[in-house]
Amino acid sequence: MIAATLLILLPWGAALWLASRKRGGHHFAMAMALLEVLLALILRFAPDTSGATVHALFIPYLGHLWTLHDGPLGSTLAVLCALLIPVSLIFAWRLEEFRSLAISILVMSGALFGIFFAQNVLMFYIFYEILALAGAFLILRSGHRSRAAALQFLLYTFVGSLLFLVALVVVYVLHGAQTGHYDFSILNLADTRISNVVGIWAFLGMVAGLAVKMPLFPLHSWAGSAYGNAAPAGSVFLSGAAVTAGAYGLIHFAIPMLPHAAQQFAPAGIILGAIGTLYGAFLALNAENLRYFAGWASVSHMNLVALGLFALQTQAIHGSVFLLIAHGLVSAGLFGVVSVMENRGLTGAWTGLGGLFRRTPRLGAWMLFFFLAGMGLPGLANFPGEFLSLAGAFQVLPWAAALATLGILAGVIYFLRIYERIMLGPLNSTLPDNLADLSAGEWLLFWALGLLTLWLGLDPQMILSHLGILLSVHSLDVMSGGGHGI
């Protein structure tokens, strides 16, 4: 578990060092990123660490504040996040604001690793706040430098997580009153007896705090301006990695703490997820430029993740977690394409585009690839996740799942329409003459992301089988039997 501690603290140290420098630091940041990937892979695949727990920093009434636990879900998500660090750094390589982007991404990744390995809910909460701060910093210091967007993001997540904290304290106090033993460890809190009404309110508070990050439908409004204002290279990490924190918090903390409230919330969660899936799809169709488009596509997919989570059904929750991971890759590809285009001076406004395939066939091919992955083409990564989520949710609430299934149709409409606007048709005469196709580095990066996407699509079992033990206990049948998984 030294690896886990290192994984969390190393990027923060690196960020500090970067912040102390005036310029440069590209190679240092990249080296750190690759080191993180290596550490995450070791944690995920080393045979002996899984299930191990580390305790430190005992504080009376709070428990061991530094409790790390290496679970299958956390370590898998950690690999995804670690992979996205170098990816977003490469897309940001030529940007002026590379250093501030790299700093915020490193801080965010450290916070994310803390979230994925935390076993103490208070520790989770602290890391969650750090993540929100770093995310706001990223939105603020990159791209359009929009303070409004950053502040909106911050307020949404802060206020949401305050609600989470309140709900958490309620559970904590109840647990302490029942047992006389005050502790924030999830293992203890999961055994709290809570009346139905309090449970529902507490669960709503937790959903407000966690689902806002995904973002679930009525809490999604920060996403439009955040993705529209942050540099796409930053959005790669923001949409691919940072949003997983909310879903992870729901699976690992909120649902095990309040399983019965979660069951009662299930229909509402499925319906909100279904609405959000279609809502995101329609807003993507009407997006004013490419950044917003990729952002709304991400929102649509994350609502499908929420739908699968809240269904509390074996297939659905597996599909949901798989889609979470797949969405990380696909969203990285989508924002990567946006980033590549912006590096070439193409702002992404539709009027300045059209017929681009003629100039940049490699970019066109990869754009189509990630668009296809985004619309859930079987054989690519999103499909197993989408299909399992929907098939599972269909058994719980058929009509809502059927509504969300219309997303299959909506997906093809918005992705292909945008693709046609950018790539097909006659060449737009306003395009610059010296438009370069993908460089060798970008080409290789897209190949790497693309092959991973294809691999996940064809062999999802690689991840699904690993998650099996953890997630099956979240399904409705097991929970109503009284057990709940952590």
Added chain:
Amino acid sequence: MNEWLWLIPGFPLLGALLNALLGEHFSPRNMGRMAASMPFLSTLVVAAVWITHGRDPNLHDLVWTWMAVGQFQATIGFHIDQVTLIMISIASFVGFLIHLFSQQYLAGDYGERRYYFYLNLFVGGMLVLTMADNLLLLYLGWETVGLCSYALVAHWYRKQENAWAGRKAFVVTRIGDTALALAIFILFAEYHTLNDHLLFAAIAARPDVLALTIAGVLILIAAIAKSAQFPLHIWLPDSMAGPSTVSALIHAATMVTAGVYLCIRLYPIFAAVPGMLWIIGLSGAFTAFYAASCGIAQVDIKRVLAYSTISQLGYMFLGVGIGAPSLGLFHLLVHACFKALLFMGAGVVIVIYSENHDIRKMGGLKKQQPFLRWTFLAGIFALAAVPVVSASFYSKDAIIETSFIVPGGMPLWILALLGAVFTAIYAFRLYFLVFEGPEQPGKPYQMGWGMKIPLGLLAIASIGIGWLQFPPGWPGPKIWLPWLAPELGMPPLPTGGINIFLQIAGSLATLLGIGIAYKAAQWERKGQGFSRVAFLFNAWFFDHLFLRIFPPLWYALARILDHGIEQWGFRLAFLGGLRDGFAVSGNVLESGENGLLSRYASGMILGMLVLLIIAWGWL
């Protein structure tokens, strides 16, 4: 276990992968040769299946577990039985012929490598679709061929309308894909398996009529969309924007038959719901009649063939609907041969006339292109079902005749017979206008052996392949139906006097149509032919109607949600007004978005306090 079955789809998929990985380093010429060799290798493997297990094929190959969560099991697994063997023979062999034909036809075009990538991927996807042993893998093939159809229709992407046509094809067929996904959800929720054989066993043991009815309707929608049946046929005529070879392979021989294949494969589901089969038959018979009536008024050579494809697919659905899926499959095979031939021939005609598709501007081509003329005529014979000497006479007419004797079949028979008259009209009208009459000079064009061999082979098949199954009472082989009987059962066939009456009626319909076609061609040259009937020329105005209604509604909904809900609802109503909440934030925020945040924050904090108080009260 036959661990080599995966080679059949594996070769073309490998070809596509090699093309994507290494294509840039080779000339389009060499990529074309590599691409063409892949379906050829698949054909060899299929031939090996025929030789070793042709009599009663029942092969299985489990490659790996795709997804397994709880009861949800989906494998990458292939299965070959009689129906599949026919389908993969068509997909691989006709696929190979069209790859071969493309070598000369597409030479020097832009995007040649891209063309071969998608063509290979398509053949691979079609083979996966037909060989899949479970519904989810079938869905993978189903979507893959849909993607390839999109990319190949939009192949000449530099014209806006081609790109639009490709998108239309993908979007309309995805309506069906959505329905298919829903059907799979229902079947899984009800029977907890997606494997074909386990599913059919479960349905036989415990038929849940309500679930099966909904699933059946959804599957039918999927099939209708993919096979371009009324009313979701609207994408097929526009998809003619792609190269003619693409139309031959995807929009005639293989992909559009996937819907028919799906109905044959999932026949037990339809059979378990009373009345469902008759609806399939009605849908098929009506489409056959409707599309044929549109075909007689078209002036674009490829649109004639497109409506003809819609119509012929209707006859296949009719075959399934009247309880004769093996006849439907027979016509599928026959149609694959003659329609691929006609589309490739039409492609050459279009090149000769410098990309002009208007058949009124053509004529007398028989002198310049005798080989093309005779092969094309063979295809026309098969299309019109000329008695005795064309393959369709034994497949299509058998379907029409059988529809007469099944219960409730009279209206279907009338529609189908009217459709047959129209079919003969548009088929021979096309032939007379292009190859007979006064000569309209075109570019000289010399077909190489790579083009002549596919046309020649398909022409022979268009005439002779029907002799696999002679009607009852006739001398000659009757192989087809008994061979399929273990899987699909023996269809009812008319015998005796009624059979003679029906055959004469069918033959007269064809001959009548040819007679009208002769006059129709003359009228058309004088500028007063069927093409002046706007109702038929515009395909009863259905396309216009749909395009007026659905896309504008969809886009309007997107705008309403964006401007109405997102901009006004969430940004303003929820977050609006700053100053009253936090005066401080005024200088923190930029103008324009003033105040949104703080009002939101104050609202949230207020809500949180309320929540706290409530919680406090309960504690």
